[in-house]
Amino acid sequence: MERDAFIARLAAARPGPPLPDVSSLPAVHTELRPGDELYARFVHELTAVNGTCELRPAAAVSAAVVAALGDARRVALGADLGDHQAPVEGALAAAGIAAIAYEEAVADRAVLGALEATVTGCALAVAATGSIVISAAAGRAAALIAPLHVCVVPAEHLVGGLAEALRILPPGSLTAFQSGPSRTADIEKVLILGMHGPGATHVIVAT
Amino acid sequence: MSGDHLTGTTFEGRAAEQLAKPFQRKAIPAAVDGTVAHSRALFATGDRERLRELGRDIRAHAVANLPEYVAAFTDAAEANGTRVHFAGDATEANAIVAGICRDAGAQLIVKSKSMLTEEIELNPALEAAGFEVVETDLGEYVVQIANDRPSHIIGPIIHKTRGEVRELFSAIAGRDLGDDPRALTAFAREQLRDVFLRADVGITGGNFAVAESGSVVLVTNEGNARLATSLPRVHIALVGVERLLPRTADLSVLIPLLVASGTGQQLTTYLSIASGPRREGEPDGPDEMHVVLVDGGRSAILGTGYQDILNCIRCGACQNVCPVYRQVGGHAYGWVYGGPIGAVLTPLFKPSAEGLEVAHASSLCAACDDVCPVKIPLHDLLVDLRRDRVGRRIPGRFERLAYGAWSRAWSSPLLYRLSGRVGIASLRLLARGGVVRRGLGPLRRWTRDRDLLLPGRRRR
């Protein structure tokens, strides 16, 4: 149908209420509660959805990434690690892990499909929901193509709740909130991690 | 895999068929009670009533002003490089999608879960056009292989046992996979991962479309919608035209309402906001993004007494608490939607005699009103639908006379009291020892499966 004809059919509606102001919200579980401390709430929520998390000073981040990768050797690295990019690349090389750039991995479906882990940064992290927020600038599938995802979160990227995150969404053709590993309970309600995305999500918050 | 089992059947017949499946009657409460409890606990930590009022007002406002928001959405989406298509009905929607796939030279299509595509029966249409379509939500994948239909908005295979899934998957694997859900899930992941890596087109639904940003919002737990928007060269999102939200900020109200009501989670694992094809400098993503806005009977509801049903965000909460749904399951409702939302939508979208009858698949207990996150007065809409059906002379003559007399009697205090006395007196005639075991006339069906106790005497 033409746009105008399609829209014309929608004009018969009964009037509705005015659009409410949502600049301040009533108490809701996706926002901070009074007394919440940012990092503590983030860890609580992320752990509740089977993610793992550690707090590290900036200088210790690359060692933490190497440790989190465990035995994974086919590793792709996002280009969104900011200040941590060079140190992490160096530490991986020193540990004998020949990580490739995610951009390269995605160009070859066989390489992409065989990845054991990915390491990315993130644009934002949301304390009240335990989410990391990844922009398409870092790669749409970068955080979910491999069985293990390791994410480096600069502490200053941590925001309180969903409302604030939505106000400052990063630019990019897709913004993805991700809260813990991929899950399904479709078969008789048995919870299983790692359905399409990673089975393990590890977050390193860098102070 | 037609979505319509209405024609030539009755609710009673379909329900009897479902009730004969002993697993399902236990499985539904087992599957949904956890969600209901988690949902209640989450909402208890906040101001649930105020949040629902905000949700209702945002939705009701958007639905009442669709011309403005569809225009704004389209302009913003096109500015992002997305192509927006307008489908008046199911046939047109399917033709648009097939056309996009053909133009893209596609063969293999991956789909993430979408109730709208069940409504319009997209899969058979695409298959008839020569495409291979693979559902990638685990539950929908099972539904597709079994040539079945989803029976719940959120949990499509709550009617299936692990044994049935084992059989289906083992047949594909060519060996017995056992009935551990872990092994079965791992098998599906492997199968589907390969499909994702090869697919040309990814089709998703859209939980919301945001007018100010031209974005489509998707919530999933498995991550399949996100893969479908990442790996294939073309992303097509089909969105019911009523699913518009004016502002990105509205998500801060509607996402917690949808997710807590639908799955009882703080937030789903994945919440994706898709705003166009891959941009310069981004490492992956589709070359094309298309949004198909689908009317499919929605505009006809605007301006009627049923407009509020368009505020629905398809969370499935009303199904979970409905005493009828919990017994008979989704398939008994005969079309795509079961439970209270189905009992309202089916008569409106499928106004045949069989479709209209579905409005009676409810006990009018109003449990659905209490859980609906956007406060849709489901109970009132169901009563109105029944009244309309009576007005359209679809029931028998006796039913019409009886309802007419009932309405007159209960409109006058004197006649109301009198009718109560007459009713009780006639019940006493039928009763033995305070219990009516076999009723007459319209009571016969009630007493077929249960006894009717006499009302107690009023004590003064």
Ligand code: SF4
């Ligand atoms: S009617 Fe309300 S409770 Fe039912 S699916 Fe729609 S939004 Fe959810």
